[in-house]
Amino acid sequence: MASIRELGTDQKNYWCPGCGNFGLLNGVKRAIVRLGLRRDQVTAVTGIGCHGKTTNYLAVNGFHVIHGRVLPVATAIKLANKEQTVIGFAGDGDAFGIGMGHFPHAARRNPNITLVVHNNLIYGLTTGQTSPTTKLGHVTKTSPRGAFEEAINPISTALASNAGFVARGYVGEMDHLVDLMEEALRFRGFALVDILQPCVAWNRINTYDFYNKRVYKLGESGHDPTDLTAAYERAEEWSERIPIGVFYKVERPTYGDNFPVLAGEPMVRKKLDSGKVAKLISEFA
Ligand SMILES: Cc1ncc(C[n+]2csc(CCOP(=O)(O)OP(=O)(O)O)c2C)c(N)n1
Ligand code: SF4
Known part of the structure; x- marks a missing residue:
């Protein structure tokens, strides 16, 4: 079993001092x-963005993929080796912009993986453009008169896509975040953990102070995480009160449970019958 020290690397860290990625x-x-x-x-599978450096700083198996492709790669790794605990790390731009086509399909397909979204409500690495989760009216480099497109809500999007585990964490509530991550990693199926991660360089609105004044814990508010209607209602809250915790949690068969070929040993350890492969190839030649 790894210790915190062993999970670190000797790579130079390029995140800005104070960035929410450290806590995450x-x-x-x-x-x-x-x-x-x-x-x-x-x-760990990472996309492109500041969050993508996670594979440099976390000493586990790592795959740094092209922008927006965290979910298909993470799903494939899990199918190839079901013994791996697979965690995808994506920015809000990576997950809900260029990678959005993959999100509902991963959720409804239900592979046993966890997607961690570093949600800073902005493009961090490319220096502060609007992202799909940037709130209406928010002034950024690419929206000098305020963002004019409605923001995507990761929580309600996940609920509508039939995700089995839908949660939001905040890096300013560390013990709560660790509990949430543990629960997500233990969950059997697709788990979304959308994490409020202040970008101290480019997002001057959604700061630590902004969240510290607003976040409250669903677990302490009588919320029932098996109640889908209640989950949708809580997902819409984003004003003076912002909920963190598990919005929804219901287990169902995972992607893979229905494939006989995935039963038994992980695919990576199964012997390849080259005779069968040759026969298949000749059929298509
Ligand atoms: C195919 C492609 N399109 C665009 C880019 C440029 N690009 C790099 S990172 C990024 C977005 C970064 O924002 P986010 O995904 O939210 O991650 P953060 O940097 O905030 O962690 C973009 C658009 C790219 N690298 N590849
Ligand atoms: S630009 Fe923002 S998200 Fe990126 S390292 Fe700096 S503070 Fe963090």
């Missing part, structure tokens, strides 16, 4: 330690 990474490490996982039992 720390929370993920603590959850991995709590679960008693070894480094070689975990695979």
